[in-house]
Amino acid sequence: MECFRIDESGYTGFDLLNADQRFQGASAIGISDEDAARLIREHFPRIQAPELKYRSLSRRPANHERLLSLQRDLLTHYRCVTYICDKRFLLMLKFVDYAVEPFYYERGIDFYDNGQNYAMASLLTLTGPTFLGQPAYDNMLAAFQHAVKEKTPGPLEALVAAARATHWRDFPEGIGPLAQYAAPECLSAIATPGVNTDAALVVLQSLISRMEVMAEGPYRVEHDQSKNLLTYHDLLQRFIDHDQEIEFRQTEITSLKFPLKLAEVAQVDSKTSPAVQLADVMIGAAIEAANNIAGLRSGGLDPEAVMTLYADHQFIHMVPSVDFEEQRRFRQGTQAAELIDYFSVNFYGRPRES
CATH class of the missing domain: 3.30.420.10 (Ribonuclease H-like superfamily/Ribonuclease H)
Structure with missing residues (x-):
């Protein structure tokens, strides 16, 4: 063999x-x-x-x-x-998968169609630190990683707060589900047993x-x-x-x-x-x-x-x-x-x- x-x-x-x-x-x-x-x-x-x-x-x-x-x-x-x-790009892809996509899925939108998730993750990875602000951008990624690991209310609330601390209104399509709505479908996806980074x-x-x-x-x-x-x-x-x-x-x-x-x-x-x-x-x-x-x-x-x-x-x-x-x-x-x-x-x- x-x-x-x-x-x-x-x-x-x-x-x-x-x-x-x-x-x-x-x-x-x-x-x-x-x-x-x-x-x-x-x-x-x-x-x-x-x-x-x-x-x-x-x-x-x-x-x-x-x-x-x-x-x-x-x-x-x-x-x-x-x-x-x-790995930073992969983390952003996972952010898009769990902190963004479920919001659109609930509204009948196929967010993965023709690689839209890759396009958004690429844009956020390469330009997010500039238009979302640093260190707020880095803090949001760290909070996301921690929330996925812990899956408890405290870290999930801290993630929403970290998203709101960015200049999210400059890119509401990507950060809005958390920052504007604290979308329960996104928080539920992050807290799903087995989901990890x-x-x-x-x-x-x-x-x-x-x-x-x-x-x-x-x-x-x-x-x-x-x-x-x-x-x-x-x-x-x-x-x-x-x-x-x-x-x-x-x-x-x-x-x-x-x-x-x-x-x-x-x-x-x-x-x-x-x-x-x-x-x-x-x-x-x-x-x-x-x-x-x-x-x-x-x-x-x-x-x-x-x-x-x-x-x-x-x-x-x-x-x-x-x-x-x-x-x-x-x-x-x-x-x-x-x-x-x-x-x-x-x-x-x-x-x-x-």
Whole structure:
């Protein structure tokens, strides 16, 4: 059975505002441990460490060309996919999903039609600090994240107060449901058991959508035994166990169909799995490149050199974009509302009132 090895980086649980880890992502590689060990020997013949770790290797400029060459080999000869998301943007998307969309749903408006939720979240992420005011904008996001975690009256009331403290009248379409109306349908959605701001489900959903296309038949996933990956492991097992036949169109080029081809998931010690170590290299380089491009960090590999290694189908990113026409075209006819409702029922919560 074909096996994809995965590794993640940037996981901070419910806290998507962590200043030290702006991006989160994961990589999946369809490679055997034997081939992975051979590639490591070819590209790093003098390595003495018991485990290949991207963070340690990238600190030394002498390793940079070898790391780029290794990734070039992987992306050229093996089935690979890497996913990266801007966690502040993802948090705003969740804000739109739970603190805005239910208000429109109650009024018979499909807020997800043609990616309107992505357009609003992008606009708020990129311009909200300016026209809603800082630090009020940041306080509102922090209050939203806290309210989703706690789901009690105090934090919910604090969220409404934080929304009202912004210049919300400059954008009532997005902030008005909370600030003007304290919309009970929005507060109820935020308080729904199982609803959270954890990005693991979003990351896995994107990885799986590509692995399902790349795999010719049933396949398995192996990942490291780290504490962070326990959340991924549990979600993967729930995906495997879900046997209802259904398919959702996500974007112009992706869909998700159950039951999955994914048949097994296992935890392994990365020290004994060269393939998992290569997944660490892939996601480590991608996260580092994202931080450098965003101006948050410096050093390591040239981010442009890293990004040009990828073909379009090998890299998935969730970042804000104000090219609204392109977003509309890309997400036209998608089943975002149906998918969110389906996941709410089957994976982390309960259905919204109809």
